[in-house]
Amino acid sequence: MKTQVAIIGGGPSGLLLSQLLHRAGVDTVVLERKTKDYVLGRIRAGVLEQGFVSLMKEAGCADRMERDGFPHEGTQIAFGETAFRVDFAALTGTPVMVYGQTEVTRDLYAAREQMDGKIEYEVENVTIHDADGDAPCVTYAVHGQERRLDCDFLAGCDGFHGVSRKSIPEDVRREYEKVYPYGWLGVLSETPPVDHELLYSNSERGFALCSMRNENLSRYYLQCSLDEKVEDWSDAAFWEELKRRIPQQFADKLVTGPSIEKSIAPLRSFVTEPMRWGRLFLCGDAAHIVPPTGAKGLNSAASDVHYLYHALKDFYASGDERGIDGYSAKALARVWKVERFSWWFSSLMHRTADQSAFDHRMQMAELEFLASSEAAQRAMAENYVGLPY
Ligand code: FAD
C-alpha cells in the first residue's frame, strides 16, 4: 500500500491530522494499535482551548461540539475555605469549551468514516524504516498478516508509549522529564456538577478538582499517593474525601452517586527534542506530556497538529518546505510555555509530604496574590484559555 502521509496512532492527534489533510487533498492512512471502541472507552481530557475548537471547525467536525459543548467564561480556585473566580472572558475575551476527549474522538471517527478515510485497527509490530531517507515506509501486522505502507512522510501520533519517538536514534534525541510524587484518582459519575464552572482546590488534605462533561455527568479528581490502588477506593470513601478537600459552600451542594469510571493516573512532565527526524514528525503525547492540572495535554497536541497540518499542506500545494523545516522549533517553542504553565499550576495546587513549612507559606502567598492581583489572574487566564498558535 502507498500513501502520502502515514499516521501512526488513531487518538485525537492522528485523527485530527488525517481529517485536516484529507480535506486539503492529501492522502493519509492511520495505523491504530487498538480497536475503535477501546480508544473511545478512554476517559481523558475535558477542557478545550479556542484554538482546538477552531481546528475542529476547519476539519468540519465541530457541529456537535458547538451544539452540546459548554463554553466556560471562568473558573473557581480555592485554598482552604477561600474561593475566588478567574474571569477568562473579562481578562482575555476568550472562553474555553467543556467537551470531552471521548466526544472529540467520536466526532473525528465519524468524519473519517464519512469521507472513507483509511484507518487500520489492531495493528501490531509497527516498525518505521528509513525515516531519514527519501523513501520511508512502515511495516506492521494485522491479525498475523504482514503489511507494508510506503509513504512520503510519517506522523508519529502514537502517544507516550508509542514506537515513533523511540525510532529516533538516541544520539539525536534529548529528553527532559520530571515525575511528580503524586497521582490523580479520577471518578466519572452521572450526577449534576457541584457548580456551573470548574473548581480547583488546594486543601490541607491535598488537591481536588471538580469538573464536568454535561449537566448530568461530573468528573472529579483527588490527588493521591503513587502506591494507592483504585480498588482501595470505594465510592463512599471518594465522596467523603472530596467533601473534605473543597470549601464548605461547595461540599454542601455536592450530589454523589455511583461511579461509572474510576482510574489513577501518574503525573509527569516530559519533552523530547527535536520533534522531527528526517521525514518523521512527532505530534502530541508522542513528543511531550504535561501534568493534567490546567488541562493542557490534548490542547498542546492540537497545536502540534496545527503546525504540522499547515507545513504538509504548504509542501503539497507548492513545494514550500519552510513549514516542514520549521516544524520542530515552532512546535517546541509553544510546548515549553505550556510545560511551564502546567508545572506551575500543579506545583501551586498540590501538597507533598516533603513540603516544608516555608514551601507551604510560599504556596499560600502565591494563592493570596493570585486571588487579589488582576495582573496575576490575567497571566493565568492567558495560559489557561490557550497561548496563540
Ligand atoms: P493518545 O491519545 O495517547 O493517542 C495515541 C494513540 O496511538 C492511541 O490510540 C494508541 O492506542 C495508539 N498507539 C500507541 N502505540 C501505537 C503503536 N505502536 N502503533 C499504533 N498505534 C499506537 N489531558 C487533559 O488535558 N486533561 C485530562 O484530564 C487528561 N487526562 C488524562 C488521563 C490519562 C490516563 C492520560 C494517559 C492522559 C490524559 N490527558 C489529559 C492527556 C490527553 O488525554 C492527551 O494529551 C491526549 O490524549 C493526546 O492525544 P494523542 O493523540 O497525542 O495521544
Ligand code: DHB
Ligand atoms: C479536566 C481535567 C483537567 O486536568 C483539568 O485541568 C480540567 C478538567 C477534566 O477531565 O474534566
